[in-house]
Amino acid sequence: MSIIKQLIFSLLSTIGFAVLFSIPKDSIFKSGVVGAIGWIGFYISSIYLKSNIAGTFFAAITVGVLGELLARYYKKPATVYIVPGIVPLVPGAGMYYTMLALVENDFFLAANKGTETFFIAAAISIGVIISTSLSKSIKRVKYKN
Amino acid sequence: MDLNDNNRKEAKQLLLLATLAGKIMLKNGAETYRVEDTIERICKSRKNIKYADAFVTPTGIFISLEYKGEMMTYLVRVKSIKIDLNKINLVNDFSREFVGSNMSIGKGLEKLKKINKIKNYNILTKTLFGSLACAFFSLLFGGTFFDFIASYLVSFVVLTTVNQISKYKMTFFINNFIGATLASVLSLLAVKIGIGKNMDIIIIGSIMSLVPGVAIANAMRDTISGDFLSGLSRGMEAVFSALAIAFGVGLVLNVYFKGLI
Incomplete structure (x- = not known):
């Protein structure tokens, strides 16, 4: 039940971000679906692996790969699908809790949360890197043939 | 001689067109490799241009192309970046169309200027x-x-x-x-x-x-x-x-x- 809730909320949230970044009208729903699948990937894997960092990593890979595939299929820039899907993964909450801990003079918690935030950002980057370089190497192989 | 001059003018206009296309893309949040790729494709799509290269950073575009042994260079500074992914998509489609067809450069410039003014959502x-x-x-x-x-x-x-x-x-x-x-x-x-x-x-x-x-x-x-x-x-x-x-x-x-x- 909670998965269905998360799916709907993340779909609508990604669609909102998609309009905010003004993506083409015919791609809004598709990018919403990409974002929702990515978020569900995050939700499930962060529960099973008990780590937000690993969850974000898998979610970023999912979003990246789906984005590249859709971009190839519909002949559109991959950014159109990847950016709205990535935004919900960005550790806004981590930033907030780090700041909160700093303000409350709890430096131990701040270091803890800050490190987690940093690594979540790194996980997003690595996820995007992996999916992009996969798609690039596929392109290169195709050109050679 | 006259014909030759005309062509030289065209090469210059092509340079302007490629710069405008790149500028629109970069301003609206495209990756730099995509901008470079688009500019080079647009430049190389017309005859007599053997060499064209672009160097793009998030804050500026440098393009040079060679037309019959003469180098032409153009430099644009891009200041503000705001996100409008639809424009990137439109310029992408435009460059595909421009490269694939025999569209005149004047018409291409007109189309790009129209794209620059489009507002996808208010x-x-x-x-x-x-x-x-x-x-x-x-x-x-x-x-x-x-x-x-x-x-x-x-x-x-x-x-x-x-x-x-x-x-x-x-x-x-x-x-x-x-x-x-x-x-x-x-x-x-x-x-x-x-x-x-x-x-x-x-x-x-x-x-x-x-x-x-x-x-x-x-x-x-x-x-x-x-x-x-x-x-x-x-x-x-x-x-x-x-x-x-x-x-x-x-x-x-x-x-x-x-x-x-």
Whole structure:
């Protein structure tokens, strides 16, 4: 039940971000679906692996790969699908809790949360890197043939 | 001789066209490798041009092409970056069409200028949907229905204000800082008035509209395709946007916990 809730909320949230970044009208729903699948990937894997960092990593890979595939299929820039899907993964909450801990003079918690935030950002980057370089190497192989 | 001159003029116009296409893409948040690729494709699509190369950073475009042994160079400085992914898509389609067909350069320039003026959604729609995104995000973090409403109202005000501020062309740092400060103050107020319940969830939802998602994605995509300069500068943009948001939130929280509000 909670998965269905998360799916709907993340779909609508990604669609909102998609309009905010003004993506083409015919791609809004598709990018919403990409974002929702990515978020569900995050939700499930962060529960099973008990780590937000690993969850974000898998979610970023999912979003990246789906984005590249859709971009190839519909002949559109991959950014159109990847950016709205990535935004919900960005550790806004981590930033907030780090700041909160700093303000409350709890430096131990701040270091803890800050490190987690940093690594979540790194996980997003690595996820995007992996999916992009996969798609690039596929392109290169195709050109050679 | 006359014919020759005409062609030279055309080559110059082609250079202008390629620059305009690149500028539109870069201004609206495209990755630099995509801009370089588009410019080179457009330049090389016409005959008599054997060499064309572009060097693009997030803040400027340098293009040179060789026409019958003569080098032509053009340099453009790009100052403001705002995100409009639809324009990137349109220029992408345009370049495909321009390269594939025999479109005249004058017509191409006209088309590009039209693309530059297109507004996919008006600002109100963007703001309404952006705040909807933030509100649903607060639900994702376990907010209640009242948090949803509070987050919607707060991020609507924040997005409207940031839009207004960005007309004064201050730096992105100030924009994000003011946005985050406003988001935290309004969230505090919303909880005090009793619209929302969980202050942290409302704040987290509201700052999501300011978070540098495009910069992070582009920094990585640039770096991985070998544009280290662009990757670094986009990465710096992401880091400093995040810092501005954190400072804004931290400032308000600090004042709040010292009991001044």
